[in-house]
Amino acid sequence: MESITDEVLAGRVAAGDEQALVQLVRRWESPLRAFVLRRCYSCAGEIDDLLQETFLRVYRNIHEYDPALRFSSWIFRIAHNLMVSSIRVHARREPPLDLDEAVFVVQGIRTDAELEAKDLGRLVHGILATLPPSLREVFVLRFLEEKSYEEIGDILHRNANTVATQVRRSREAFAKEAKARGLHLERGD
Amino acid sequence: MDHADRLLQRIRSEHLRPVPRWFVFARRASRLALFLAVFVLVSLSFASFFQELHAYRGPGWMFRTALAQAAPWIWAATAALSAVLAWVVFRELPRAWRLRPGFAMLAILLSGAVTGFVLERGEVLLALHRGIAHAVPAYRSVWQDRALRTWHEPVEGRLGGRLEEGSKVLFRDVDGKRWELREAPMDLPTGAVRILGEAVGDSTFLVRSWRPAPGEGKRGGRFPNRM
Numbered sequence: 001m002e003s004i005t006d007e008v009l010a011g012r013v014a015a016g017d018e019q020a021l022v023q024l025v026r027r028w029e030s031p032l033r034a035f036v037l038r039r040c041y042s043c044a045g046e047i048d049d050l051l052q053e054t055f056l057r058v059y060r061n062i063h064e065y066d067p068a069l070r071f072s073s074w075i076f077r078i079a080h081n082l083m084v085s086s087i088r089v090h091a092r093r094e095p096p097l098d099l100d101e102a103v104f105v106v107q108g109i110r111t112d113a114e115l116e117a118k119d120l121g122r123l124v125h126g127i128l129a130t131l132p133p134s135l136r137e138v139f140v141l142r143f144l145e146e147k148s149y150e151e152i153g154d155i156l157h158r159n160a161n162t163v164a165t166q167v168r169r170s171r172e173a174f175a176k177e178a179k180a181r182g183l184h185l186e187r188g189d
Numbered sequence: 190m191d192h193a194d195r196l197l198q199r200i201r202s203e204h205l206r207p208v209p210r211w212f213v214f215a216r217r218a219s220r221l222a223l224f225l226a227v228f229v230l231v232s233l234s235f236a237s238f239f240q241e242l243h244a245y246r247g248p249g250w251m252f253r254t255a256l257a258q259a260a261p262w263i264w265a266a267t268a269a270l271s272a273v274l275a276w277v278v279f280r281e282l283p284r285a286w287r288l289r290p291g292f293a294m295l296a297i298l299l300s301g302a303v304t305g306f307v308l309e310r311g312e313v314l315l316a317l318h319r320g321i322a323h324a325v326p327a328y329r330s331v332w333q334d335r336a337l338r339t340w341h342e343p344v345e346g347r348l349g350g351r352l353e354e355g356s357k358v359l360f361r362d363v364d365g366k367r368w369e370l371r372e373a374p375m376d377l378p379t380g381a382v383r384i385l386g387e388a389v390g391d392s393t394f395l396v397r398s399w400r401p402a403p404g405e406g407k408r409g410g411r412f413p414n415r416m
Binding site for chain 1 (some may be wrong): 213
């Protein structure tokens with residue numbers, strides 16, 4: 001079943017196949033968790049509820065899915081909307097989360113052997129926390145989720161050229177902050 | 190129990206079902222209909238702009254008040270605001286976000302302006318006014334009154350008003366002033382009428398020709414009810 005594409009699974013969910021929904025949930029739970037935690041630090045305490053609401057919306061609105069778009073863009077869009085709502089509710093609480101906790105819970109990296117990577121991760125996410133939320137989200141989608149400009153545009157409902165501009169700005173802001181913290185990035189990092 | 194199991198449990202316990210396909214279709218159709226409705230508003234605003242601009246410059250349509258002179262620009266502002274609203278609605282259409290915002294806005298403005306121009310030139314706007322005037326007496330009255338008042342400019346040779354009852358030469362204009370008509374044609378109607386000619390005294394007017402009041406119909410004209 002792993003080789004079946006998301007789009008086919010979505011079609012089966014629309015036809016009433018609950019096992020296809022199970023498969024989609026298991027396939028997307030981890031990527032969505034990572035995306036949300038990297039973007040929204042205040043969402044950590046309610047990440048399970050937010051994910052369940054995301055999958056519930058996928059199920060409830062499965063007929064809304066446009067097969068011309070990638071399923072990943074659609075599900076990220078739903079998670080994005082819920083995340084934005086959550087951020088608005090907790091606007092004054094951000095960021096309460098221990099940053100490296102969020103990162104490494106997501107990635108499952110908790111061993112001492114990975115301490116150096118953990119320190120780097122903490123540094124990266126510390127820099128990310130200084131970016132404005134809109135730029136941080138674009139940065140996460142482009143450089144951590146490795147989405148194309150068009151996919152990011154479909155997730156954020158923006159034109160690809162606008163996304164390209166924001167990616168450039170986010171990269172510049174990230175590099176500036178990294179430099180201020182003594183982390184020297186080479187072009188293309 | 191993982192996320193998937195909990196989700197299935199919730200779906201079953203709460204008897205949740207996907208939103209029906211017909212509802213999704215209806216929602217999309219309503220968004221499209223809303224966009225089209227707003228676009229029609231943009232086009233009609235532009236059509237009104239062209240009409241008022243034409244009226245402002247055209248003979249016999251000279252506006253006298255500052256508010257009336259501002260009419261084209263009020264419609265232009267309405268068209269611009271409607272275009273912004275159309276753009277906001279347009280962004281909710283499927284995959285519309287893939288277009289550059291500036292390009293989409295420009296396309297709405299240009300297509301609205303072209304459609305508005307065509308509607309105005311093709312007498313569609315006039316037909317709409319006429320239709321409303323026939324259906325709504327109050328609108329007809331306002332329409333006639335405004336047209337008569339904008340026409341009325343004795344110094345420039347235009348009178349708007351009606352013959353006094355029982356007379357063929359005494360005329361009461363829209364401001365209530367009494368005029369004596371010279372060389373008044375015999376077929377001058379007793380209702381509201383527009384007269385072209387020349388003021389030859391304080392209260393004497395030489396009639397050269399006349400036109401029916403808006404909505405009254407023009408004899409043998411291509412557009413019987415044209416304002």
